Amino acid sequence: MLEVKNIREDFPIFTERADNFVYLDSSATTLKPQTVIDAVADYYSKYSANVHRSIYSIGEKATAEYEGSRKKVADLINADYHSVIFTRGTTESINLVAYAWARKNLKPGDEILLTEMEHHSNIIPWQICSQETGAVLKHIPFDENGELELSQHEKLFTDKTKLVAIIHQSNVFGTINPVKDIIEMAKGVGAVTLIDAAQSVPHQKVDVQDLDCDFLAFSGHKMLGPTGVGVLYGKPEILEEMPPFMGGGEMIRTVSLNESTWNEIPWKFEAGTPNIAQAIGLGSAIDYINEIGLDKIHEHEQDILTYALEKMQKIPEVNIYGSADERGAVVSFNLDNIHPHDLSQLLDNDDIAIRAGHHCAQPIMKKLGVSATGRASFYLYNSKEDVDRLCESLVKTVKFMGS
């Protein structure tokens, strides 16, 4: 187990909000360590210049830090430096692929294979894309454990399958999907693959070369970094072939009134003044994570998860959704007859923050037959005491609501 007490000292919110604040919503967005906050503030207060083409010292420093962060991201996921594109977040990363890759490469009758447990960010871009290209959406179903049902894979992966876009770790069930196998199946039929790694990169080692995926997307704010920055990884040879997404400064090589040529990758895909401070902050978050060690963080979370599942299951009114063998530290649940929004309000009164809602996964809710669930998610700053506090409050809530 990590020394949570020491870790919590790195996160100023625990000083701000009194030490016993229990934050169980890291799947939505994580808390931020002081080093990340400082890295952002440093940029603004010491070298707040625009990047690229600034031939003065603070501009050169800004460029070096911004591009240095790209290197840190590349190292984290074992990617080539040129294959790392900064975006606003997972959502923009996926939309970039939907606009710049899919619209050029898909035609009527082609199939896009998703799963039934995608986040809205990996659903809507493909619905819109399907309307525009005539490509058809297919879905890998999940079973009552919240695990993908791959026995029918020969029906799902066919010649028509041109893109397989799947969530790595479910933000509802916690299920860690067998993405490596799925990528293999996709390659078997010649499909391009996109991994929504928003919930995996922050919590476990993800190696794009080992996975051999074509695209991978994640968000900075879910891994101790700033809001407003995310990453799209793409295989260089695919990125080279793609037209740009947005047009503007930075992404060009030459411009005349009626015609332009593009910059090299990855800059071809970064139009306009980038999210400089945010990318730098993400680099600092990666430093922090590396210092503690992703493996240790993962192990720590697994310990808490086991403890939480055990303890929560003992409360008779608690219903947990999802019981995959391989899973991350996310627990979705409901209390009998209590709307999760009320639950969340009552827990807040005890200084416990959980998420309540559809978790941007309405199709899962529909299949489960609920309108919303509560969700507790854990990260390196959580401890077993947090689980104890949660469980106490759950029992209290049941009593208070008289259900």
Place this chain on the structure above:
Amino acid sequence: MLEVKNIREDFPIFTERADNFVYLDSSATTLKPQTVIDAVADYYSKYSANVHRSIYSIGEKATAEYEGSRKKVADLINADYHSVIFTRGTTESINLVAYAWARKNLKPGDEILLTEMEHHSNIIPWQICSQETGAVLKHIPFDENGELELSQHEKLFTDKTKLVAIIHQSNVFGTINPVKDIIEMAKGVGAVTLIDAAQSVPHQKVDVQDLDCDFLAFSGHKMLGPTGVGVLYGKPEILEEMPPFMGGGEMIRTVSLNESTWNEIPWKFEAGTPNIAQAIGLGSAIDYINEIGLDKIHEHEQDILTYALEKMQKIPEVNIYGSADERGAVVSFNLDNIHPHDLSQLLDNDDIAIRAGHHCAQPIMKKLGVSATGRASFYLYNSKEDVDRLCESLVKTVKFMGS
């Protein structure tokens, strides 16, 4: 004149970099006051939660601050709250219109009218859009003063003109274009109008109702705010009719596996976790600007500009580009036979930061017959002494380079 000494105390970079740092690159990005840096840090250290649908106190606070910033933006430009969309910056704002409005509304033969003095961000999106829709690009020329040449307007504004997208203040010449007249001409032929206000909103009062434009775009980082946030204003009735741009969380009302419905405006256009800290920081920047007063800032800049033009013109080797009557505090220039990148390097040695390059306006460079220019731009923290320092260094550079 503003009390520059007091103002500089609000900007920590002047303490960091020694008091005599001369920053003349605000057109690229501005320095940041401590209040903005604090507003961002406060979000990260006190209430770093995701917005909307978080039913616990720090989440509610984050939502209130994020939406509160939208209100501040709306008030600044005299717009309806629902017509303000947060983007990454001007570039994304313009691309949003190019994707979500133009692709649905333009057909082969339709005309998009730009000017010859646009920033790449208001060129490339329309080149790409023109390739996809078959619409044709036309350009209002500029004359030797760097002013738009509108005498031929009857040839330019025709039944075919469907969109008029123009820069409010030139980032090269400083020219403030007569956008109100141009919007009127556009309305005369039934065209939709977009104003690239990246260089105007930070420096003068811009009132979208008075202008009566359909769209207006600007960036936070050019007005004392964070990187990674910008604004697209759109008339509500037009936004209502537009399909979304990116798909993902937040922008939906209902989602099923194959079909979705959209959230109301402006959220329909904000997919995924937004740039929360950045929007909050922009709100704080607007507070700071309002406290000093946009009118006073504008007046202050004009004083410096007059002084700078006078003084720079006295250096025989200086060639200034642009001499519009109505102009902002931006001076593009070259020194005889000295490449602006060398100039910028030498000025940096005297702690003076100017920009050197094509300023994302290669078509202007081409028309001027230069590959790049130097550019000094001024903001509220600059003083006449900064101009003196610049001019001294220019003279020194001429001597050093032996030209």
Place this chain on the structure above:
Amino acid sequence: MDDLKDLYQQMILDHNQNPQNFREMENATSKAEGHNPLCGDELTLFLHVENEMITDVSFLGSGCAISKASASIMTTLIKDKTISEAETLFEQFHSIITTGKSNGDMGKLAVLAGVYKFPSRVKCAVLSWHTMNNALHGNTNLTTTE
């Protein structure tokens, strides 16, 4: 915790557990949908109006206790009232929820006064009322509390 008890008063908890008129209505003369964009919860309201009289009212939906109780209480209050009486109730409700103050003749509505201290929950309480008000006035667009 005291504020919280004001929010979740016993009568609210009761209405939440046993909501009144929580059902579909086959012969509704008007039907309207409400949506709380802050949480995503939805509500459908059914009205049967004859000769300016609300002869039946019911609702369905997926809201929290506050929204459910508020809707439930509303249905019991406006049933068998005239449109203009319902409008008066709507105004009383609005005044309570935005000021936190009720006076003697507001009856059951008073239990909603505690919501006032929770700005983010005000929308929960308001959802059914706004939807009803829109339905009464023939506005069948989606009602949102935003």
Place this chain on the structure above:
Amino acid sequence: MDDLKDLYQQMILDHNQNPQNFREMENATSKAEGHNPLCGDELTLFLHVENEMITDVSFLGSGCAISKASASIMTTLIKDKTISEAETLFEQFHSIITTGKSNGDMGKLAVLAGVYKFPSRVKCAVLSWHTMNNALHGNTNLTTTE
């Protein structure tokens, strides 16, 4: 300012003002384009190679003093050299620019040692050399210093 004088040595300023072989070449046997993405500057290099011998070399472009001087010096050094001699020069140049150290037999190249202290200007100095190296090896894709 001392570092700056190392960067802009007199010989560099001279080559900048009077660049050698700054012209187009009609009968080039190879031609290559270089681009510095950091500043947007571009350079075109022309080579005339016969029997493994560089019989003529020239360039055009819009670079800064460093890039212009570096290109100009390069042309004077590789003219009338064999390809393998030019390759040796390229290696010497590379070692100077990346270490800041030159030794006795590096001649004129030594003036470029000062660039080493300005990492962002290294690309200016390198542009022409990389473009030349690519052109020699038949690689006529755009050379970039990135």
